[in-house]
Amino acid sequence: MFRLSRRAVLLGGGVLLAAPFVASRAAQAGTPLVLYAAQHEQVVDMITRAFTKSTGIAVRTRFGEAPEIANQIATEGRHSPADVYFTENSPELLLLDERHMLAPVEKSTLAQVPARWSAPSGNWLGVLARDSVLAYNPRLVTADALPASLLDLAAPAWKGRVAFAPTDADTLPVIGAIAALKGRAAALAWLRGMKANAKIYDDDEGVIAAVDRGAVATGIVNSYYWCRLRTEQGAAKTASRLHRFSPDDVGNLINVSGAAVLASSRRQAEAQRFLAFLVSAPMQMALAQSDIDFEYPLRPGIAANPLLAPFASLRPPPVTIAGIGDDRLAARLLQDVGLV
Amino acid sequence: MPVALVLAAAIGPVLVLLPILATLASALGAGWGAARALLFRPLVAQLLGNTLTLMLAAMLAAGVLGLASAWLVERTALPGRRAWAVLAAAPLAVPPFVAGYAWVSIAPVFEGFLGAWLVVTLTYTPLVYLPVAAALRGLDPALEETAMALGLGRWRVFLRVVLPQLRPALLGGMLLVALDVLVEFGAFALLRFRTFTTTIYAAYRTGFNADAAAMLAFVLLLLCLLCLVAEFAVRGRARYARVGKGTRRRARPLALGRWTLPALMVLALPVAAGLLLPLATIAYWMTRHAAAASSPAAASWGRLLAATWSSLWLGATGATLTVLLALPLGYLVARRPGRLATLLERAAFLAMGAPGIVVALALSGLAVRHARGLYQSAGLLLVAYAVLFLPLAVVSARAALEQAQKALEDVARALGQGWLATAWRVVLPLAGPGLGAAAALVFVSVSTELTATLLLAPIGTRTLATEVWANTASLAFAAAAPYAAVMTLFSLISTWLLARRFAAAAV
Numbered sequence: 001m002f003r004l005s006r007r008a009v010l011l012g013g014g015v016l017l018a019a020p021f022v023a024s025r026a027a028q029a030g031t032p033l034v035l036y037a038a039q040h041e042q043v044v045d046m047i048t049r050a051f052t053k054s055t056g057i058a059v060r061t062r063f064g065e066a067p068e069i070a071n072q073i074a075t076e077g078r079h080s081p082a083d084v085y086f087t088e089n090s091p092e093l094l095l096l097d098e099r100h101m102l103a104p105v106e107k108s109t110l111a112q113v114p115a116r117w118s119a120p121s122g123n124w125l126g127v128l129a130r131d132s133v134l135a136y137n138p139r140l141v142t143a144d145a146l147p148a149s150l151l152d153l154a155a156p157a158w159k160g161r162v163a164f165a166p167t168d169a170d171t172l173p174v175i176g177a178i179a180a181l182k183g184r185a186a187a188l189a190w191l192r193g194m195k196a197n198a199k200i201y202d203d204d205e206g207v208i209a210a211v212d213r214g215a216v217a218t219g220i221v222n223s224y225y226w227c228r229l230r231t232e233q234g235a236a237k238t239a240s241r242l243h244r245f246s247p248d249d250v251g252n253l254i255n256v257s258g259a260a261v262l263a264s265s266r267r268q269a270e271a272q273r274f275l276a277f278l279v280s281a282p283m284q285m286a287l288a289q290s291d292i293d294f295e296y297p298l299r300p301g302i303a304a305n306p307l308l309a310p311f312a313s314l315r316p317p318p319v320t321i322a323g324i325g326d327d328r329l330a331a332r333l334l335q336d337v338g339l340v
Numbered sequence: 341m342p343v344a345l346v347l348a349a350a351i352g353p354v355l356v357l358l359p360i361l362a363t364l365a366s367a368l369g370a371g372w373g374a375a376r377a378l379l380f381r382p383l384v385a386q387l388l389g390n391t392l393t394l395m396l397a398a399m400l401a402a403g404v405l406g407l408a409s410a411w412l413v414e415r416t417a418l419p420g421r422r423a424w425a426v427l428a429a430a431p432l433a434v435p436p437f438v439a440g441y442a443w444v445s446i447a448p449v450f451e452g453f454l455g456a457w458l459v460v461t462l463t464y465t466p467l468v469y470l471p472v473a474a475a476l477r478g479l480d481p482a483l484e485e486t487a488m489a490l491g492l493g494r495w496r497v498f499l500r501v502v503l504p505q506l507r508p509a510l511l512g513g514m515l516l517v518a519l520d521v522l523v524e525f526g527a528f529a530l531l532r533f534r535t536f537t538t539t540i541y542a543a544y545r546t547g548f549n550a551d552a553a554a555m556l557a558f559v560l561l562l563l564c565l566l567c568l569v570a571e572f573a574v575r576g577r578a579r580y581a582r583v584g585k586g587t588r589r590r591a592r593p594l595a596l597g598r599w600t601l602p603a604l605m606v607l608a609l610p611v612a613a614g615l616l617l618p619l620a621t622i623a624y625w626m627t628r629h630a631a632a633a634s635s636p637a638a639a640s641w642g643r644l645l646a647a648t649w650s651s652l653w654l655g656a657t658g659a660t661l662t663v664l665l666a667l668p669l670g671y672l673v674a675r676r677p678g679r680l681a682t683l684l685e686r687a688a689f690l691a692m693g694a695p696g697i698v699v700a701l702a703l704s705g706l707a708v709r710h711a712r713g714l715y716q717s718a719g720l721l722l723v724a725y726a727v728l729f730l731p732l733a734v735v736s737a738r739a740a741l742e743q744a745q746k747a748l749e750d751v752a753r754a755l756g757q758g759w760l761a762t763a764w765r766v767v768l769p770l771a772g773p774g775l776g777a778a779a780a781l782v783f784v785s786v787s788t789e790l791t792a793t794l795l796l797a798p799i800g801t802r803t804l805a806t807e808v809w810a811n812t813a814s815l816a817f818a819a820a821a822p823y824a825a826v827m828t829l830f831s832l833i834s835t836w837l838l839a840r841r842f843a844a845a846a847v
Binding site: 034041060061062065067068075076079081167169172200201202203205206209210213215327331334335338339340 | 544
């Protein structure tokens with residue numbers, strides 16, 4: 001009997017050990033659409049559930065930070081298991097497009113959103129948009145003392161009174177936009193000033209929480225995070241407010257959240273269907289009305305979440321998506337000033 | 341058979357060396373110019389400053405606190421000594437990043453150095469306390485009594501007789517603390533304290549910085565190996581020689597008198613801050629509403645069960661693989677000691693100086709280039725676990741096999757059993773309980789592991805640790821609580837095992 005139990009233990013161990021290897025093989029041969037997502041998890045879960053319900057196509061999602069996932073796809077090359085890449089910001093899509101890793105998006109899908117929000121090459125699709133703002137705590141700074149330009153925050157007057165998250169994927173496009181509009185030297189000077197002035201956080205979630213509880217007077221975030229905090233805490237408990245810079249200032253940058261089909265995908269038809277689903281009226285409507293996503297639907301005629309300022313009222317800087325670049329310059333500049 | 345044994349024993353050490361050498365190679369491959377630009381810059385100096393300051397502060401605090409509690413428990417007439425002996429080791433049950441989660445959710449003031457220092461000091465003080473207490477128990481009070489009879493006061497006796505004898509245990513424990521500070525990632529990331537590990541992760545997240553990440557990993561690895569070598573040296577140094585161990589008495593416990601209350605505080609405060617406070621914080625957040633808006637995913641029983649299952653399953657397979665790799669090595673060291681055995685064992689121990697983030701990045705890089713089948717599979721994650729926890733398994737396996745009498749094996753062989761039958765019918769049953777304990781320890785370590793899991797988990801696999809991480813990173817403390825609670829339960833079991841073994845060993 002002792003023998004039997006030992007044998008059972010060994011057998012069990014063997015099966016356990018073999019399982020992951022077998023399982024990964026089976027998964028490769030399996031059928032679900034593979035989505036690499038650098039969007040918020042609960043938003044992506046909401047979308048994939050709705051997609052599976054409406055089409056019967058199962059989706060498996062790998063989550064990660066945007067540049068990390070883009071870099072992963074680039075490293076994986078033609079062997080990438082990903083069929084679709086869905087991300088918060090345009091630069092990573094631009095990067096993959098430059099490396100010829102994206103398949104053209106179907107014309108009928110591209111036609112659903114204004115052309116300026118999608119890839120000029122037609123290889124990726126704009127889905128949602130977020131705007132960059134300055135959050136502030138009225139207990140620590142009055143509204144009339146707030147700067148007219150994002151660039152002012154690098155001045156000595158703001159030392160210790162501003163927070164930002166240089167490694168958040170939402171910050172990199174802002175740096176890219178500064179470089180595009182004012183030149184590389186200006187971007188470098190701004191980052192040096194910010195390094196001296198700013199309290200550094202890992203991500204926008206940390207920045208907005210710090211501003212709201214009064215740990216720092218102001219913080220550079222996407223309005224998304226303020227709306228999210230406001231939804232969770234309620235109006236009464238939310239101390240922070242949002243400030244928009246003067247019209248056309250680089251600080252009012254609009255970030256595009258987009259999606260693309262990988263050229264290496266062997267499931268082009270289903271992948272294209274997923275993209276079409278993302279910008280379909282019901283899905284865009286559901287996202288705008290949800291209490292988990294605070295982005296502007298890019299499909300015309302759909303009202304955004306009421307916590308957001310009307311899309312038409314935004315005054316973004318005159319920079320194109322191509323001008324913002326592919327984040328590589330931004331990452332380089334961060335490294336040069338020692339923030340990464 | 342020895343050749344087969346050596347080959348089998350070498351698998352583990354080779355797996356350990358693989359990511360270490362890959363990291364060194366990619367750093368050296370960057371070339372001197374690039375290396376200089378990436379190494380000699382203000383950021384690296386700042387990271388060195390942060391990391392080393394925290395390391396020294398934690399070593400000192402843990403050293404003083406660990407020594408004081410060990411002395412109080414072992415040498416004084418403290419009320420409830422037996423209970424304190426176990427409780428003093430209990431903070432080890434709280435994984436540092438769960439403690440980090442607890443502190444940062446209490447108040448933002450704990451962000452940065454203060455929180456980081458508190459967390460590592462409280463969590464790792466037992467690493468000093470356990471060996472020092474064991475050493476104190478093993479001291480012969482006769483030496484101290486002789487010194488006293490020769491006219492030394494109590495304090496001088498402690499400084500000149502007791503402390504020198506405790507030095508290997510104390511220094512060894514403090515170096516372990518240093519090593520753990522160097523490799524810790526989750527707690528520092530959650531507490532927003534920048535060290536090498538968190539910056540490597542940031543470089544990885546912003547992509548495009550492969551060289552910078554490799555270079556930082558290289559510096560971190562060097563620091564870790566330095567600590568490890570120092571630890572080997574301290575442990576290996578000659579013990580205080582005496583002729584025969586004799587029969588020692590238990591030292592007469594010192595009456596504390598009016599110092600009883602302060603002494604109790606010294607023991608109670610770390611337990612309260614290191615164990616009760618995280619537990620209470622988790623309990624508090626369990627009662628709060630987990631708002632959907634800020635959690636990465638709405639909490640549900642299904643998700644909690646799925647994460648628990650992933651952690652259990654990875655823990656079980658990880659423990660099996662690790663112990664299987666450790667067994668031949670432990671056997672080789674226990675039964676055929678020699679240069680080769682020592683070399684292999686040392687190579688396996690190098691894993692203690694290999695931070696999870698470095699191992700994970702290196703393995704992922706190797707797999708994507710040379711082993712596509714393993715890439716993004718649970719298999720690769722299990723290999724990472726085996727690398728990280730091999731030392732733990734080897735120590736236990738070796739101890740278990742050393743306790744199994746070799747003579748019984750020889751008898752079995754003499755009676756005509758082959759080596760396989762001997763291993764199966766004699767060695768395994770004899771060493772079984774010890775190996776089981778080793779597997780249990782590895783199981784808990786794997787099922788609460790964060791860093792490698794974060795980087796290597798296959799698509800769709802979420803463990804308790806990664807759920808706590810994802811929720812805490814977006815400040816959804818209430819959503820993180822159930823996962824943290826289940827994980828801490830696992831961890832408490834492991835510490836209970838550890839404490840029981842420690843108590844049994846120290847009779």
